Amino acid sequence: MQEILFYIFSALTLLCGLLVVFNPFSRNPVTSAMFLVLTIISMSGLFVLLKAFFLAAVQILVYAGAVIVLFLFVIMLLDVKEEERRRYQKFGTFLGFAAVTGLAMLIINTINQSGAGHTLTGDGVAETKPLGKLLFTDYLLPFEIVSILLLVAMVGCILLSKREETPEAEAE
Amino acid sequence: MIIGVEHYMIVSVVLFCLGLLGVIIRRNLIVMYMGLELMLNAANLALVSFSHFRDNLDGQVMVFFIITVAAAEVAVGLALIVALYRKRQTNDVTDLTSMKL
Numbered sequence: 001m002q003e004i005l006f007y008i009f010s011a012l013t014l015l016c017g018l019l020v021v022f023n024p025f026s027r028n029p030v031t032s033a034m035f036l037v038l039t040i041i042s043m044s045g046l047f048v049l050l051k052a053f054f055l056a057a058v059q060i061l062v063y064a065g066a067v068i069v070l071f072l073f074v075i076m077l078l079d080v081k082e083e084e085r086r087r088y089q090k091f092g093t094f095l096g097f098a099a100v101t102g103l104a105m106l107i108i109n110t111i112n113q114s115g116a117g118h119t120l121t122g123d124g125v126a127e128t129k130p131l132g133k134l135l136f137t138d139y140l141l142p143f144e145i146v147s148i149l150l151l152v153a154m155v156g157c158i159l160l161s162k163r164e165e166t167p168e169a170e171a172e
Numbered sequence: 173m174i175i176g177v178e179h180y181m182i183v184s185v186v187l188f189c190l191g192l193l194g195v196i197i198r199r200n201l202i203v204m205y206m207g208l209e210l211m212l213n214a215a216n217l218a219l220v221s222f223s224h225f226r227d228n229l230d231g232q233v234m235v236f237f238i239i240t241v242a243a244a245e246v247a248v249g250l251a252l253i254v255a256l257y258r259k260r261q262t263n264d265v266t267d268l269t270s271m272k273l
Contacts, residue, residue: 006179013183014183017187017210020194020207021191021197021210022197029200029202032206036206036209036210039210046183047220050220050221050223050224052220052223052232067246070246071202074250077254078253096196097193099196100190100192108185111181116176116177120176120222120226121225122226122227122228123224124224124225125227131236146240146241150240150244153245153247153248154247156251157251160248160251160252160254160255161255
């Protein structure tokens with residue numbers, strides 16, 4: 001059962017990931033954002049299979065809930081029609097495909113040769129409690145630093161999106 | 173067939189390469205940003221699978237921090253894109269080649 005679920009979820013993740021970046025039917029960024037939601041939801045399915053239940057929930061809440069909404073807000077502010085009028089540069093697309101395929105082959109070959117499947121054979125910790133304990137004991141300092149980082153990001157966003165009060169800005 | 177760490181690693185690598193492909197071939201800044209998100213997610217998947225197959229929770233804590241930092245990064249990056257669009261009326265990287273605003 002686990003095997004079948006793994007194959008279903010990973011196929012969904014990769015298919016939707018491909019449709020985010022290379023969709024033959026639509027060039028609209030909104031379509032890309034919607035497929036990004038599907039990618040993230042099927043990836044949280046993979047997290048559940050790996051017994052990381054807390055992270056699966058956080059993935060859906062933070063990514064599908066907050067990040068994608070932010071993306072959609074920004075897409076609404078910008079001009080989406082412009083993207084559809086442009087064409088892919090054929091040569092660049094071909095070279096990009098070739099380079100990325102080569103990179104993928106290289107890393108997959110390395111993974112196959114490393115034999116990690118024989119040495120790493122754990123079964124995972126299926127509880128959230130030890131994770132919380134670890135977060136508030138060993139990782140307390142990084143946790144606090146991340147909270148400061150969020151504050152800095154918030155202040156930075158407000159500063160960046162505030163309209164400038166210069167005469168030049170008023171003239172626009 | 174038992175699903176081992178290498179299966180998850182291969183999914184993670186392919187997803188990372190898809191994100192990289194998005195950054196390379198798409199010319200829209202927002203879609204390039206989505207490619208970055210895909211790459212971050214691929215790294216998360218690799219870390220969670222290592223954490224699972226080593227019976228060690230440190231990887232999951234790391235993923236928790238990565239998700240937080242990614243959220244902060246998206247907020248700032250999208251604010252930058254909006255500010256840039258206000259100045260230049262475009263979000264296509266082929267038009268954004270000069271260093272001067």
